[in-house]
Amino acid sequence: MKRLILVLECLLPSFCLYGQISITDIENKETQQTAVYDSLKNFLGYDYQKYLGQDLYVLPKNEKLRIYGYSDFKIIVNNNFQTYNPENSFSSRTKYDSIAGQYFTVIKTSGEPDDFTRDKYLILNSRKNGQTLYFLYDPKYESSFPFLVVGYFEKLKKTYSQKNWFVNYANDESFDLSTGNKLSIAKGSYYCEDVTIDSENFKVSLLLLTPQGNKFLYQLYDTGLYPVTILPKTDAEKYKRKFGSDNWQSILDRKLKIGFTEEMVKMSWGEPLEINRSSNHDQWVYRNQYLYFENGLLTDFN
Template identity: 25%
Template sequence: MLKKISYTIVGILLSITCESQVTTFTSAEPIVKEKKMMYDSTTNFVGHNAESLIGQKLYVIPKTEERQKNGYLGFYKKYKYTNNSLAETRTYNLFADKTFLVEEVLPYIGVNKYHETSLVLKLKETSSDSVYYYVYDWDNPMIYPFFIQGFYEKEKDRCTSKQVVLKKKNPWENTHDEKRIPIYDVLSGLAIDIDPQDVWQVKKLVIDYRNEELAYIISNSKDQTFTVGLNAINNFRRSTGPCVLLYDEQLKKIHQSQPEMYKLIMDDKIRVGMSFHMVRLAWGNPKEIKNSSFGTLWIYPTGQRLLFKNGILESFL
């Protein structure tokens, strides 16, 4: 009997000992860090990705003399006043030709339907301790007064030695009531007669004060010099001036091996037998593309309908 009681006590002690060796814990919730958006220097306007501007330097593009009196919109001395347009600091000389570091991206504090797509950039002037707040509209690049220094440096390296050719006009200029506006040598001031056979080389990237934009300086074998807006190359929807095409390997091959097709492209004409790429060079991108068992149909804004089969233009009307 005594022995049985002893075994029972030992069993209880062992069970208590085993239970006391069990350790419990609650694992922490996983921490998911947001991936910081990195600026890759491939565009001068980042749209919704404003966070990628943190740490970037923004240069304020100067204005033409007649527009300097209006100063700049969207700059404030105090963050708390960024919802009040009457508190804007518009003084031209405070911002023109100066560089600012983006320190933070802050929410827009006002309640205003016109600022639903806005954030606020905290900017520190690189040459002083001055701090300003800029209301950044991620949906409106037209009012953006900066270029990003990183973009400028990368684009400068990328574009140097690139080649372009000039058409005399935009293929749809009659639709937009455009005119053939003459262009002038930016060094001599003399009028330039555009020759589609001329190949121009990009010499450098500069700020075109007259047009308040970044522009390429291009020259041809005749030592004529002309400026081309940064967004003008392969842009078939510009309002005035010649149409500028990137003279890449594809266009160069057409020029050298299919001179008749090249002439049609530069004259804004199309012909049966052209490829997708050739038609784009001649007329720009269509408004609509439809694919079917019959082929690919391109529809242009003015109603022209082009039918391609296996990537080759078969008919158009």
């Protein structure tokens, strides 16, 4: 079946921030300053105060998951938190249709990042009706964050759209968006036409074009674990010349070789969890594997 693509609507003119929230149980006593948002990340963990002033989009869900709605959206009733249910439902979760696909502006944050005894909230103003909601924020788990930050999405569009990229990705189960036919995608260079959201799984994806003119979606993953997931085509060509064809292919395949430089190892496996230095060698720790370097070159690994 032909896949559909969900494209975020254009940003509306900026909204004025609302005044101080009067509920003393959750507001900070000190005046908060708007922080510059790090738009290279969607989920900021304990840096959640940087969401202040940002616009958030509630990501829709796969059809099978919609019955579960959303958790952690609250309103204030008689000075107490109550699950947001505009249809007066007694469910502990907000119904899917009540909030999916809506835009909110973060007008305040509450709780200190280093205070582990106090709940943390993003205080939201609805673009749809101006209502104030309170989202119970968990800085430890990205899976509990149901939003796409509009600033992050715009940054991705500026970074990836209308450019050629080398994609370290092979998949025999991709689909041509025009015909619905299966595509066999090999590692290689592709033109990015746009950044969008897959309407089946609602993940941020690149709309890529093959040399033959086929269009398919590539889900954009966090590149922190394996740096060479996607990079500009010109950079891929530069590294291939710099390291040699065989070594470059080994880097792409995550296969280390004795004699690799530290740069080559990081490109293939990412940053180590820990580095232990001694007078004879450096030990890099990757989960259950250990790498050993002398004079900047890989000498052993197990």
